Amino acid sequence: MIANYGYKDGSGEYYISIDTDKCIGCAAERACLTACPKQMFEIITDDYDDEVAWIKKPNCRTLSYDCADCKPSGGYTSLPCMTACTPGAIKHSW
Amino acid sequence: MSSAPVTVVNVPFAHKAITEIACHARGANYMGGNGVRTILDMGGQDCKAIHCDEKGKVTNFLMNDKCAAGTGRGMEVISDLMQIPIAELGPRSFDIDADVDAVSSVCVVFAKSEALGLLKAGYTKNKVIAAYCQAMAERVVSLLERIGVEEGFFITGGIAKNPGVVKRIEKLLGIKAIDTKVDSQIAGALGAALFGYTLMSKKAAA
Numbered sequence: 001m002i003a004n005y006g007y008k009d010g011s012g013e014y015y016i017s018i019d020t021d022k023c024i025g026c027a028a029e030r031a032c033l034t035a036c037p038k039q040m041f042e043i044i045t046d047d048y049d050d051e052v053a054w055i056k057k058p059n060c061r062t063l064s065y066d067c068a069d070c071k072p073s074g075g076y077t078s079l080p081c082m083t084a085c086t087p088g089a090i091k092h093s094w
Numbered sequence: 095m096s097s098a099p100v101t102v103v104n105v106p107f108a109h110k111a112i113t114e115i116a117c118h119a120r121g122a123n124y125m126g127g128n129g130v131r132t133i134l135d136m137g138g139q140d141c142k143a144i145h146c147d148e149k150g151k152v153t154n155f156l157m158n159d160k161c162a163a164g165t166g167r168g169m170e171v172i173s174d175l176m177q178i179p180i181a182e183l184g185p186r187s188f189d190i191d192a193d194v195d196a197v198s199s200v201c202v203v204f205a206k207s208e209a210l211g212l213l214k215a216g217y218t219k220n221k222v223i224a225a226y227c228q229a230m231a232e233r234v235v236s237l238l239e240r241i242g243v244e245e246g247f248f249i250t251g252g253i254a255k256n257p258g259v260v261k262r263i264e265k266l267l268g269i270k271a272i273d274t275k276v277d278s279q280i281a282g283a284l285g286a287a288l289f290g291y292t293l294m295s296k297k298a299a300a
């Protein structure tokens with residue numbers, strides 16, 4: 001399942017997509033949990049009883065601010081979450 | 095480890111919490127048949143775009159609950175502003191001489207002041223409603239396009255009853271929504287009941 005967390009507002013579209021099929025038996029040992037400096041990721045049991053990552057609810061409404069420090073303007077050349085998630089489950093829309 | 099958003103505070107006897115997203119997909123699959131693939135839920139407070147498989151299992155979803163644009167709440171604001179009952183907004187949005195452009199703002203607060211500006215500029219109430227319905231349709235279509243639109247389109251939630259929005263969405267997507275005789279507003283509850291039924295049937299058989 002592709003789970004999209006985030007929003008669209010007057011300034012743009014801010015979504016983090018997680019391919020939860022890749023989280024099942026995660027080959028990166030849940031690296032997203034520790035890689036994100038804002039600790040936005042959490043492992044949950046989803047509606048179909050799979051243990052997958054999601055973005056914590058409060059962050060879903062503030063993504064553009066929460067992630068700003070990790071984006072190129074913050075000095076990063078690659079995002080810590082995407083680098084840590086070697087199965088390639090995480091995508092950012094902006 | 096936590097599980098999906100739990101709201102057992104309201105339902106103390108609940109065994110399990112299932113997200114509204116999964117419930118709407120399951121309900122839409124039951125109401126619209128196993129050909130349903132793309133679901134739009136326009137509820138009172140949020141709007142969801144869902145893609146599901148032939149069993150009603152979610153394969154892709156997106157939810158907007160940050161702002162009221164594309165929700166029943168947004169429609170209520172316009173109904174209040176125009177002093178026109180919400181059920182009349184859809185039909186009245188077609189009672190115009192020619193198609194109008196959408197109000198430019200997706201934000202309900204700005205759309206409200208824009209609507210007032212249009213009235214002052216001489217727009218009829220019906221034209222303003224049409225412009226707002228068009229904006230709402232464009233807004234939710236952009237959510238649907240993010241998850242990918244496939245034939246087998248089903249709309250749930252209260253705004254499924256507003257032809258002013260539904261027909262404009264159909265026009266923008268170039269596909270017709272599946273008709274149902276069941277009340278579109280109960281899709282989520284129906285899906286939850288189906289999940290509960292499956293769970294209890296499994297328990298009984300164990």
Ligand code: SF4
Pocket residue numbers: 018022023024026027028029030031032033052053084085086087088089090
């Ligand atoms: S997001 Fe990536 S690292 Fe995190 S659980 Fe899923 S596959 Fe593993």
Ligand code: SF4
Pocket residue numbers: 035036037038039040066067068070071079080081082
């Ligand atoms: S970009 Fe940074 S803050 Fe945003 S989810 Fe990734 S690691 Fe966390």
